[in-house]
Amino acid sequence: MSNPEQGQQQPTPPSRPPQGPVRSPRRKLIAGALVVLLAGGGWYWYSHRGADSNTQGTQGARVPGGVASGPGATGRGGPGGPGAPRSPVVVSTVAQRDMDVVLNGLGNVTPVSNVTVRAQVSGPLLKVLFKEGQMVKAGDVLAEIDPRPFQAALDQAVGQLARDQALLQNARLDQKRYRTLLQQDSISSQQVDTQDALVRQYEGVVKTDQGNVDNARLQLGYTKILAPVSGRIGLRQVDPGNIVSTSDTNGIALITQIQPIAVLYTIPEDNLPAVLKKLNTGEKMPVQAWDRQMRNQLGDGALLTTDNQIDTTTGTVKLKAIFPNADGMLFPNQFVNVRTRIDTLKDATVIPVAAVQRGQQGTFVYVVDDSSKVKVQVVTLGPGDGTRTAVLKGVVPGQRVVVDGADRLKEGMTVEAVDPAARAAQLVPASQPRGRGRRRDGSGWGGASGAHGEGGASAPQGEHRRQRESAGASGAAAEAPAPRRQQ
Numbered sequence: 001m002s003n004p005e006q007g008q009q010q011p012t013p014p015s016r017p018p019q020g021p022v023r024s025p026r027r028k029l030i031a032g033a034l035v036v037l038l039a040g041g042g043w044y045w046y047s048h049r050g051a052d053s054n055t056q057g058t059q060g061a062r063v064p065g066g067v068a069s070g071p072g073a074t075g076r077g078g079p080g081g082p083g084a085p086r087s088p089v090v091v092s093t094v095a096q097r098d099m100d101v102v103l104n105g106l107g108n109v110t111p112v113s114n115v116t117v118r119a120q121v122s123g124p125l126l127k128v129l130f131k132e133g134q135m136v137k138a139g140d141v142l143a144e145i146d147p148r149p150f151q152a153a154l155d156q157a158v159g160q161l162a163r164d165q166a167l168l169q170n171a172r173l174d175q176k177r178y179r180t181l182l183q184q185d186s187i188s189s190q191q192v193d194t195q196d197a198l199v200r201q202y203e204g205v206v207k208t209d210q211g212n213v214d215n216a217r218l219q220l221g222y223t224k225i226l227a228p229v230s231g232r233i234g235l236r237q238v239d240p241g242n243i244v245s246t247s248d249t250n251g252i253a254l255i256t257q258i259q260p261i262a263v264l265y266t267i268p269e270d271n272l273p274a275v276l277k278k279l280n281t282g283e284k285m286p287v288q289a290w291d292r293q294m295r296n297q298l299g300d301g302a303l304l305t306t307d308n309q310i311d312t313t314t315g316t317v318k319l320k321a322i323f324p325n326a327d328g329m330l331f332p333n334q335f336v337n338v339r340t341r342i343d344t345l346k347d348a349t350v351i352p353v354a355a356v357q358r359g360q361q362g363t364f365v366y367v368v369d370d371s372s373k374v375k376v377q378v379v380t381l382g383p384g385d386g387t388r389t390a391v392l393k394g395v396v397p398g399q400r401v402v403v404d405g406a407d408r409l410k411e412g413m414t415v416e417a418v419d420p421a422a423r424a425a426q427l428v429p430a431s432q433p434r435g436r437g438r439r440r441d442g443s444g445w446g447g448a449s450g451a452h453g454e455g456g457a458s459a460p461q462g463e464h465r466r467q468r469e470s471a472g473a474s475g476a477a478a479e480a481p482a483p484r485r486q487q
Contacts, residue, residue, distance in 0.1 A: 086416040089405035091368055092352050096397040099348035102339050102385040103275070105319070107265025109289075109334040112322075113229045113257035117142060120222040122245040123149065125238055128252075132235050136255065140227045143252055145244065147223040154216035161209035168202035175199050231257035256332050261325045263289055263301065265338040266316040274342050275306065275319070287321040289330060290337040294386070299323040299330050303340060339386070348382065348390040355401040356381065356389065365395065366402040366409050372416060374402065374409050 119125075123145040130142045175195045181187045227233075234254040238244055244252070267275070278285050285303040290296065301323035310317045321338065323330055330336070355365050356379075363381055366374045379394030395401065402409065404420065 086372070086414050087405060087408055088418045089366075089368070089374075089402045089409070089415045090420050091400045091417045092355060092403045094391070094395050094397050094399045094401060095350045096347055097350055099345040099350055099383070099388070099390045100341050100385050101343040101345065101383040102341050103267050103271050104386060105265040105267045105338045105340065107263050107289075107336055107338045109330045109332055109336060110262045110264050111231070111256045111258060111332045112260060112262055113231065113255075114332075115228050115231075115255045115257075116251040117225060117228070117233075117253050117255060118246065118248060118251035119145060119225060119244040120246060121145060121150065121219055123223065123243065125240050125242050125244050125252075128236060128238075128240050130233055130236075130253070132233070132253075134233050135231070136227045136233050137230045138227055141224050142227055142233070143225040145223040145225070147220055150216065150220040150223055154213065154220050157209065157212040157216040161206065161213050164202060164205045164209050168199065168206050171195065171199045171202050225252060227255060229255055229257050231255045231259075258328060258330070258332065259325050260322050261330050261332070262304070263287070263321045263323060263330070263336060263338060264318055265321070265336075266311075266314070266318055267340070269310050269315050269317055271342075272306070272310070272317050275303070275340070278342060279303070279306065286341050287323075288339045288341075289321075289323060290339065292335055292337070294337055298336060299325055299327075343383075345383070345390055349392075349395065349397055350388045351379075351391055351395065351401055352403050353384060353387060353389050354403040355406075357406055366406050367395065368400040368402060368415060368417070372414055374411070374413050374415055376411050 125143060126146055127144040128142070129144070130136060130140075136142070175192075175198075178187060178192045178195045182189060182192050232255070234256065236253055237250040238248075238252050275285070287301045287303050289298045289301065291298060301321045304320045304322045306320075307318035319340070321340075351365065357364050357366065361376070361378055364376050364378045367377045368374055377394050380392045382390035382392045384390065400417075402415070405415075409415065
């Protein structure tokens with residue numbers, strides 16, 4: 001090659017160093033464009049998803065009449081204004097009636113008598129005359145022990161008694177003769193005194209024999225085991241044919257007296273003065289026993305007495321109530337909720353306990369006026385019976401208070417009173433799956449549907465995504481450097 005040609009090829013090496021700075025800004029521009037596209041796409045997706053959530057909130061809860069409610073509901077006039085959404089609530093009317101002052105306590109059913117039936121003599125068990133779980137009466141024969149050894153002992157004692165009685169009778173006849181002879185001065189007085197001592201000796205022997213006879217007859221009677229009290233007999237502990245004795249630990253069976261039956265329960269010590277005031281006047285306080293869930297009443301009774309001291313560890317005192325238990329619903333050692341009525345308030349203002357709310361302002365209720373608007377009303381509560389409570393100040397009979405649906409209420413909101421059954425039907429069960437940020441044909445609930453694409457997104461969202469991807473691809477193609485031509 002000539003020198004000029006070599007001169008044309010030599011400028012190539014000096015031109016490479018400047019190309020480094022030229023390519024670096026292009027790459028930065030491409031990376032920046034991609035970041036801007038990704039940020040814009042993320043902002044668009046986030047704003048579109050927020051709009052879907054708001055739309056779903058407005059359509060998620062509806063009340064009769066087609067008006068939406070709930071945290072996402074919006075109206076023309078805001079809360080309480082014209083066109084505002086009506087929140088469904090359940091209301092109750094404030095009543096005026098007699099109110100029972102009731103003390104609630106926790107207790108256990110305790111039998112009045114709990115007797116273990118044991119054998120009082122030892123011997124083979126011949127018969128068991130009761131059925132397990134049977135109701136028995138005091139004096140009923142429950143079992144029999146072999147009586148033959150005890151019958152023989154009784155016969156022996158009776159024979160000994162008859163022998164000694166004959167000797168005593170003979171000694172008394174001799175005593176009578178000696179006294180006649182002494183009057184005739186035929187014998188000495190010493191013989192009469194000796195005969196008198198012999199008579200007294202035989203009298204003592206006869207008394208001993210009589211005691212032996214009574215004891216043998218008593219032991220024979222113990223061979224028939226009788227029920228000491230009336231009640232329900234438990235499971236049999238010994239089968240016929242076994243040898244029973246007085247030292248057996250379990251005995252033959254257990255009898256529990258359940259009619260009447262007692263309930264031991266506790267109340268706070270602060271309520272003790274009111275109870276003692278009634279007891280000291282001799283007034284009977286009615287007591288009710290309820291099951292564990294406070295759904296079924298098990299019996300009616302009366303308060304019997306209180307314990308003689310307060311438990312300092314718990315600050316409670318024990319009370320004992322007696323129940324007739326004619327139907328047998330109260331069972332020994334059963335856990336019960338006990339309600340004791342200690343007083344009755346005449347013509348008290350009464351509201352359901354569910355209507356009472358508590359906040360920074362204290363105890364209050366939501367009162368619904370004639371225009372279906374709610375108002376926060378602070379109240380002063382009195383005693384209650386568990387389901388209803390007396391109000392000393394704050395509301396008057398005839399007003400309406402909210403008992404269900406108060407968690408979403410605010411001062412001045414417009415509400416709509418609904419039937420409790422209708423409200424329960426509107427609530428979505430916790431087990432029902434909810435949508436996740438996708439609307440289905442405008443209904444507000446998500447999930448895949450025929451109007452959506454394969455990925456679960458709606459058709460407009462898929463079109464926007466494709467536009468963004470095509471725009472990103474075209475932008476990337478525009479910013480990409482052209483390939484160098486090989487020289």
